[in-house]
Amino acid sequence: MIKVVLSMLLVLVAVSSTMVKPEKNTPRRGKRVPQTLSRGWGDQLVWAQTYEEALFWSRARRKPLMVIFHLEDCPHSAALKKTFAESNEIQKILDDDFIVLNLMYETTDINLSPDGKYVPRILFVDPSMTVRADIVGPYSNRIYAYEKSDIGTLLSNMEQAKKFVKSEL
């Protein structure tokens, strides 16, 4: 009898795990996987949708804003994204101290492209809405670009971004 119970239990476990799988990846209506705002840059972070939204949050919560420009079919963006998402240190600091926004299309604000429009590039914005053009990566031609090996530079730049330009906030 114990065997019967065990086999019934096994069948039930198998059935329930089979039934659950499609639910995890399939939206309720339709066949496409819903697009996420994180786009792989950190699923557990709370991402702003637009620059306007990000500026609002940055001011309201007195946190600096990190804006990432990237493209899905750019290998440099993809390599940086992987290292970025897998760095617990970066993810933890962003979650605690930053407002985050990732964009695949440029905004109309020219202050977000001080040395041109390219990907990947990362800019910081002060809660006073000042773009921190002084916080740059290690490359002289595209000064807001980072490679996957530049996570250390990015981390120290994040620390710099946390020291606000205008302390009267």
Added chain:
Amino acid sequence: MIKVVLSMLLVLVAVSSTMVKPEKNTPRRGKRVPQTLSRGWGDQLVWAQTYEEALFWSRARRKPLMVIFHLEDCPHSAALKKTFAESNEIQKILDDDFIVLNLMYETTDINLSPDGKYVPRILFVDPSMTVRADIVGPYSNRIYAYEKSDIGTLLSNMEQAKKFVKSEL
């Protein structure tokens, strides 16, 4: 004995459904559910992230753009969203013929608030980047507002939006 088996099965069902719940909602890293761009307005649609992106797609694909302004804690937005997402007719037409964007924060473009900023409101934009201020809902005070009972009006407005203002496109 049958009683024993049944109760064991019941316990297992209860345990497995408890165990399964977190898996469905937990992203690979971290504990939060990844934010989606659809926000419940239609998971199978391809949503633009920003107004700039939406305008780019609208021009490139020669499709009119629908912009929905809403708030998560607004009961009128929630009621409209439910009917909107459950209307196969609306979802099908949007998927085939429109670029879609839903926003919880206002843009800096004043053309998207011809009679003020309120939610829910729906505006259409031509592929020529002209905001179709002529396509209005049934209310005289907030002319771009729709209630959940106004799906018929919305559908006929969508048909109107598909007739471009500038045919030289």
